[in-house]
Amino acid sequence: MIRLVYNLLFPLGLLFFLPGYLRKMRRRGNYRRNFGQRFGFYGKDVLDPLPQQRPTWIHAVSVGEVAIALKLAARLRELEPDFHGVLTTATTTGFAVAEREAGDRLRVMYNPLDFWPIVRRAFATIRPKRIVLVEAEVWPNLAACARARGIPLALVNARLSPRSERRFRRFRALVAPTFCCLDLVCVQERKDVERWASLGVPREVIKVVGSIKYDPEETGVDTPLALRVLRSCGIGEGRPVLFGGSTHPGEEEILATVFLRLRAEFPSLLLIIAPRHVERTPKILEILQARGLRTALRSAVEQNAGVEPDCLLLDTTGELRNWYAVATVVFVGKSLIATGGQNPVEPILAGKPVIFGPHMENFASLADSLLAAGGAVQADNGDALELKVTELLHDPKRQDRMVQNSLQVLAKHRGATERTAELIVALQPRRDGG
Numbered sequence: 001m002i003r004l005v006y007n008l009l010f011p012l013g014l015l016f017f018l019p020g021y022l023r024k025m026r027r028r029g030n031y032r033r034n035f036g037q038r039f040g041f042y043g044k045d046v047l048d049p050l051p052q053q054r055p056t057w058i059h060a061v062s063v064g065e066v067a068i069a070l071k072l073a074a075r076l077r078e079l080e081p082d083f084h085g086v087l088t089t090a091t092t093t094g095f096a097v098a099e100r101e102a103g104d105r106l107r108v109m110y111n112p113l114d115f116w117p118i119v120r121r122a123f124a125t126i127r128p129k130r131i132v133l134v135e136a137e138v139w140p141n142l143a144a145c146a147r148a149r150g151i152p153l154a155l156v157n158a159r160l161s162p163r164s165e166r167r168f169r170r171f172r173a174l175v176a177p178t179f180c181c182l183d184l185v186c187v188q189e190r191k192d193v194e195r196w197a198s199l200g201v202p203r204e205v206i207k208v209v210g211s212i213k214y215d216p217e218e219t220g221v222d223t224p225l226a227l228r229v230l231r232s233c234g235i236g237e238g239r240p241v242l243f244g245g246s247t248h249p250g251e252e253e254i255l256a257t258v259f260l261r262l263r264a265e266f267p268s269l270l271l272i273i274a275p276r277h278v279e280r281t282p283k284i285l286e287i288l289q290a291r292g293l294r295t296a297l298r299s300a301v302e303q304n305a306g307v308e309p310d311c312l313l314l315d316t317t318g319e320l321r322n323w324y325a326v327a328t329v330v331f332v333g334k335s336l337i338a339t340g341g342q343n344p345v346e347p348i349l350a351g352k353p354v355i356f357g358p359h360m361e362n363f364a365s366l367a368d369s370l371l372a373a374g375g376a377v378q379a380d381n382g383d384a385l386e387l388k389v390t391e392l393l394h395d396p397k398r399q400d401r402m403v404q405n406s407l408q409v410l411a412k413h414r415g416a417t418e419r420t421a422e423l424i425v426a427l428q429p430r431r432d433g434g
Helices: 002-028 035-039 063-079 092-101 116-126 140-148 162-170 172-179 192-197 223-232 251-262 278-290 320-326 345-349 361-372 382-394 396-413 416-426
Strands: 056-059 085-089 106-110 130-134 153-158 184-187 206-208 241-247 270-275 295-297 311-313 329-332 354-356
Touching: 002 140, 002 172, 035 106, 056 063, 063 085, 063 092, 063 130, 063 153, 063 416, 085 092, 092 106, 116 140, 140 153, 140 172, 153 416, 162 172, 162 361, 184 192, 184 416, 192 206, 223 320, 241 251, 241 320, 241 345, 251 270, 251 278, 251 382, 270 278, 270 320, 278 295, 278 311, 320 345, 329 382, 345 396, 354 382, 361 396, 382 396
Parallel strands: 056 085, 056 130, 085 106, 130 153, 153 184, 184 206, 241 270, 241 329, 270 311, 295 311, 329 354
Antiparallel strands: none
């Protein structure tokens, strides 16, 4: 009955939210390509190879989840020599990264909207032997269709923010039937077991494996790329770099102000900003130039080598991890003005000390562990950020200690990718499926 009401209301909700959704897609660009896949319509390039494969269907919302999916798919290929997969994503940026890095055994598509006729058409096309959802994407129709067909359904790197948990608890009667469809939930820490069980997930399917996102494995960083770009605009190695990673509105202004103050003491300091959403580039460029900063765009700097910039603005997608290697100190975005925080692991694995603001709700456990171990520092505002960066730039030994401490925090997650992949491979089709 709950799912019937959900499907009856879905078209109304779609009509209500569709204008805003389309505006957002248009800002991010390239939204027309493969748009029909969101409604379960697939071209010949998709239909021809799929019927022979029975692939593993992995769904990842955007860029961060796609990185986890690619890491997991690589391990699954090692365990299953005949592995074939379909990787679906919801955003154009996630699609671009997935398409660039997926390889020939992982077909990239857009995820279908969770409306019963659309989901049924997607299942008929993909014919998956298992479905793997990354972090938080459990949709009612997708879960129910998997259960009806006896297809194992796994949620990996399961993430449950305090806000989501409160909302799910309030509507437990509505969400529990969907969570009951899960055959495997891979959680990051032991305390997460009770949280997911309280929402209706069968306790026996919840496994503590650590975080794939925090698993300190080789990440295929292309350091020469960043160095080549810097050389093309006259910036040599050895200069101190203040790096703002995955910044959100309001944080670029703060970084610019902090940078200008620091330049009085560190005249060779370079500012690099990587916004979370590259479609904000024109606005950020305007903000930086209004403060008198000579700013170069990553996308144009190699073609238009000229005056050495004060700030480099990264307006490309999927390159962020390559750039952390040239940083001296990294500020983790979405933590000073916005709430939730961004992932601090990539700069840590690049061997860089990290600073974040007071809002790391999406990574609260990790942030607390890093602070307790001396593996990160927290700045509550712009003035505090300036002070923390100054202290670190003056003390390279402290930078090294912070990195070593943070790597020890991540060590408990080592092997999470392999443990997760082994559990997925062991999943068997449901006997109660239709």
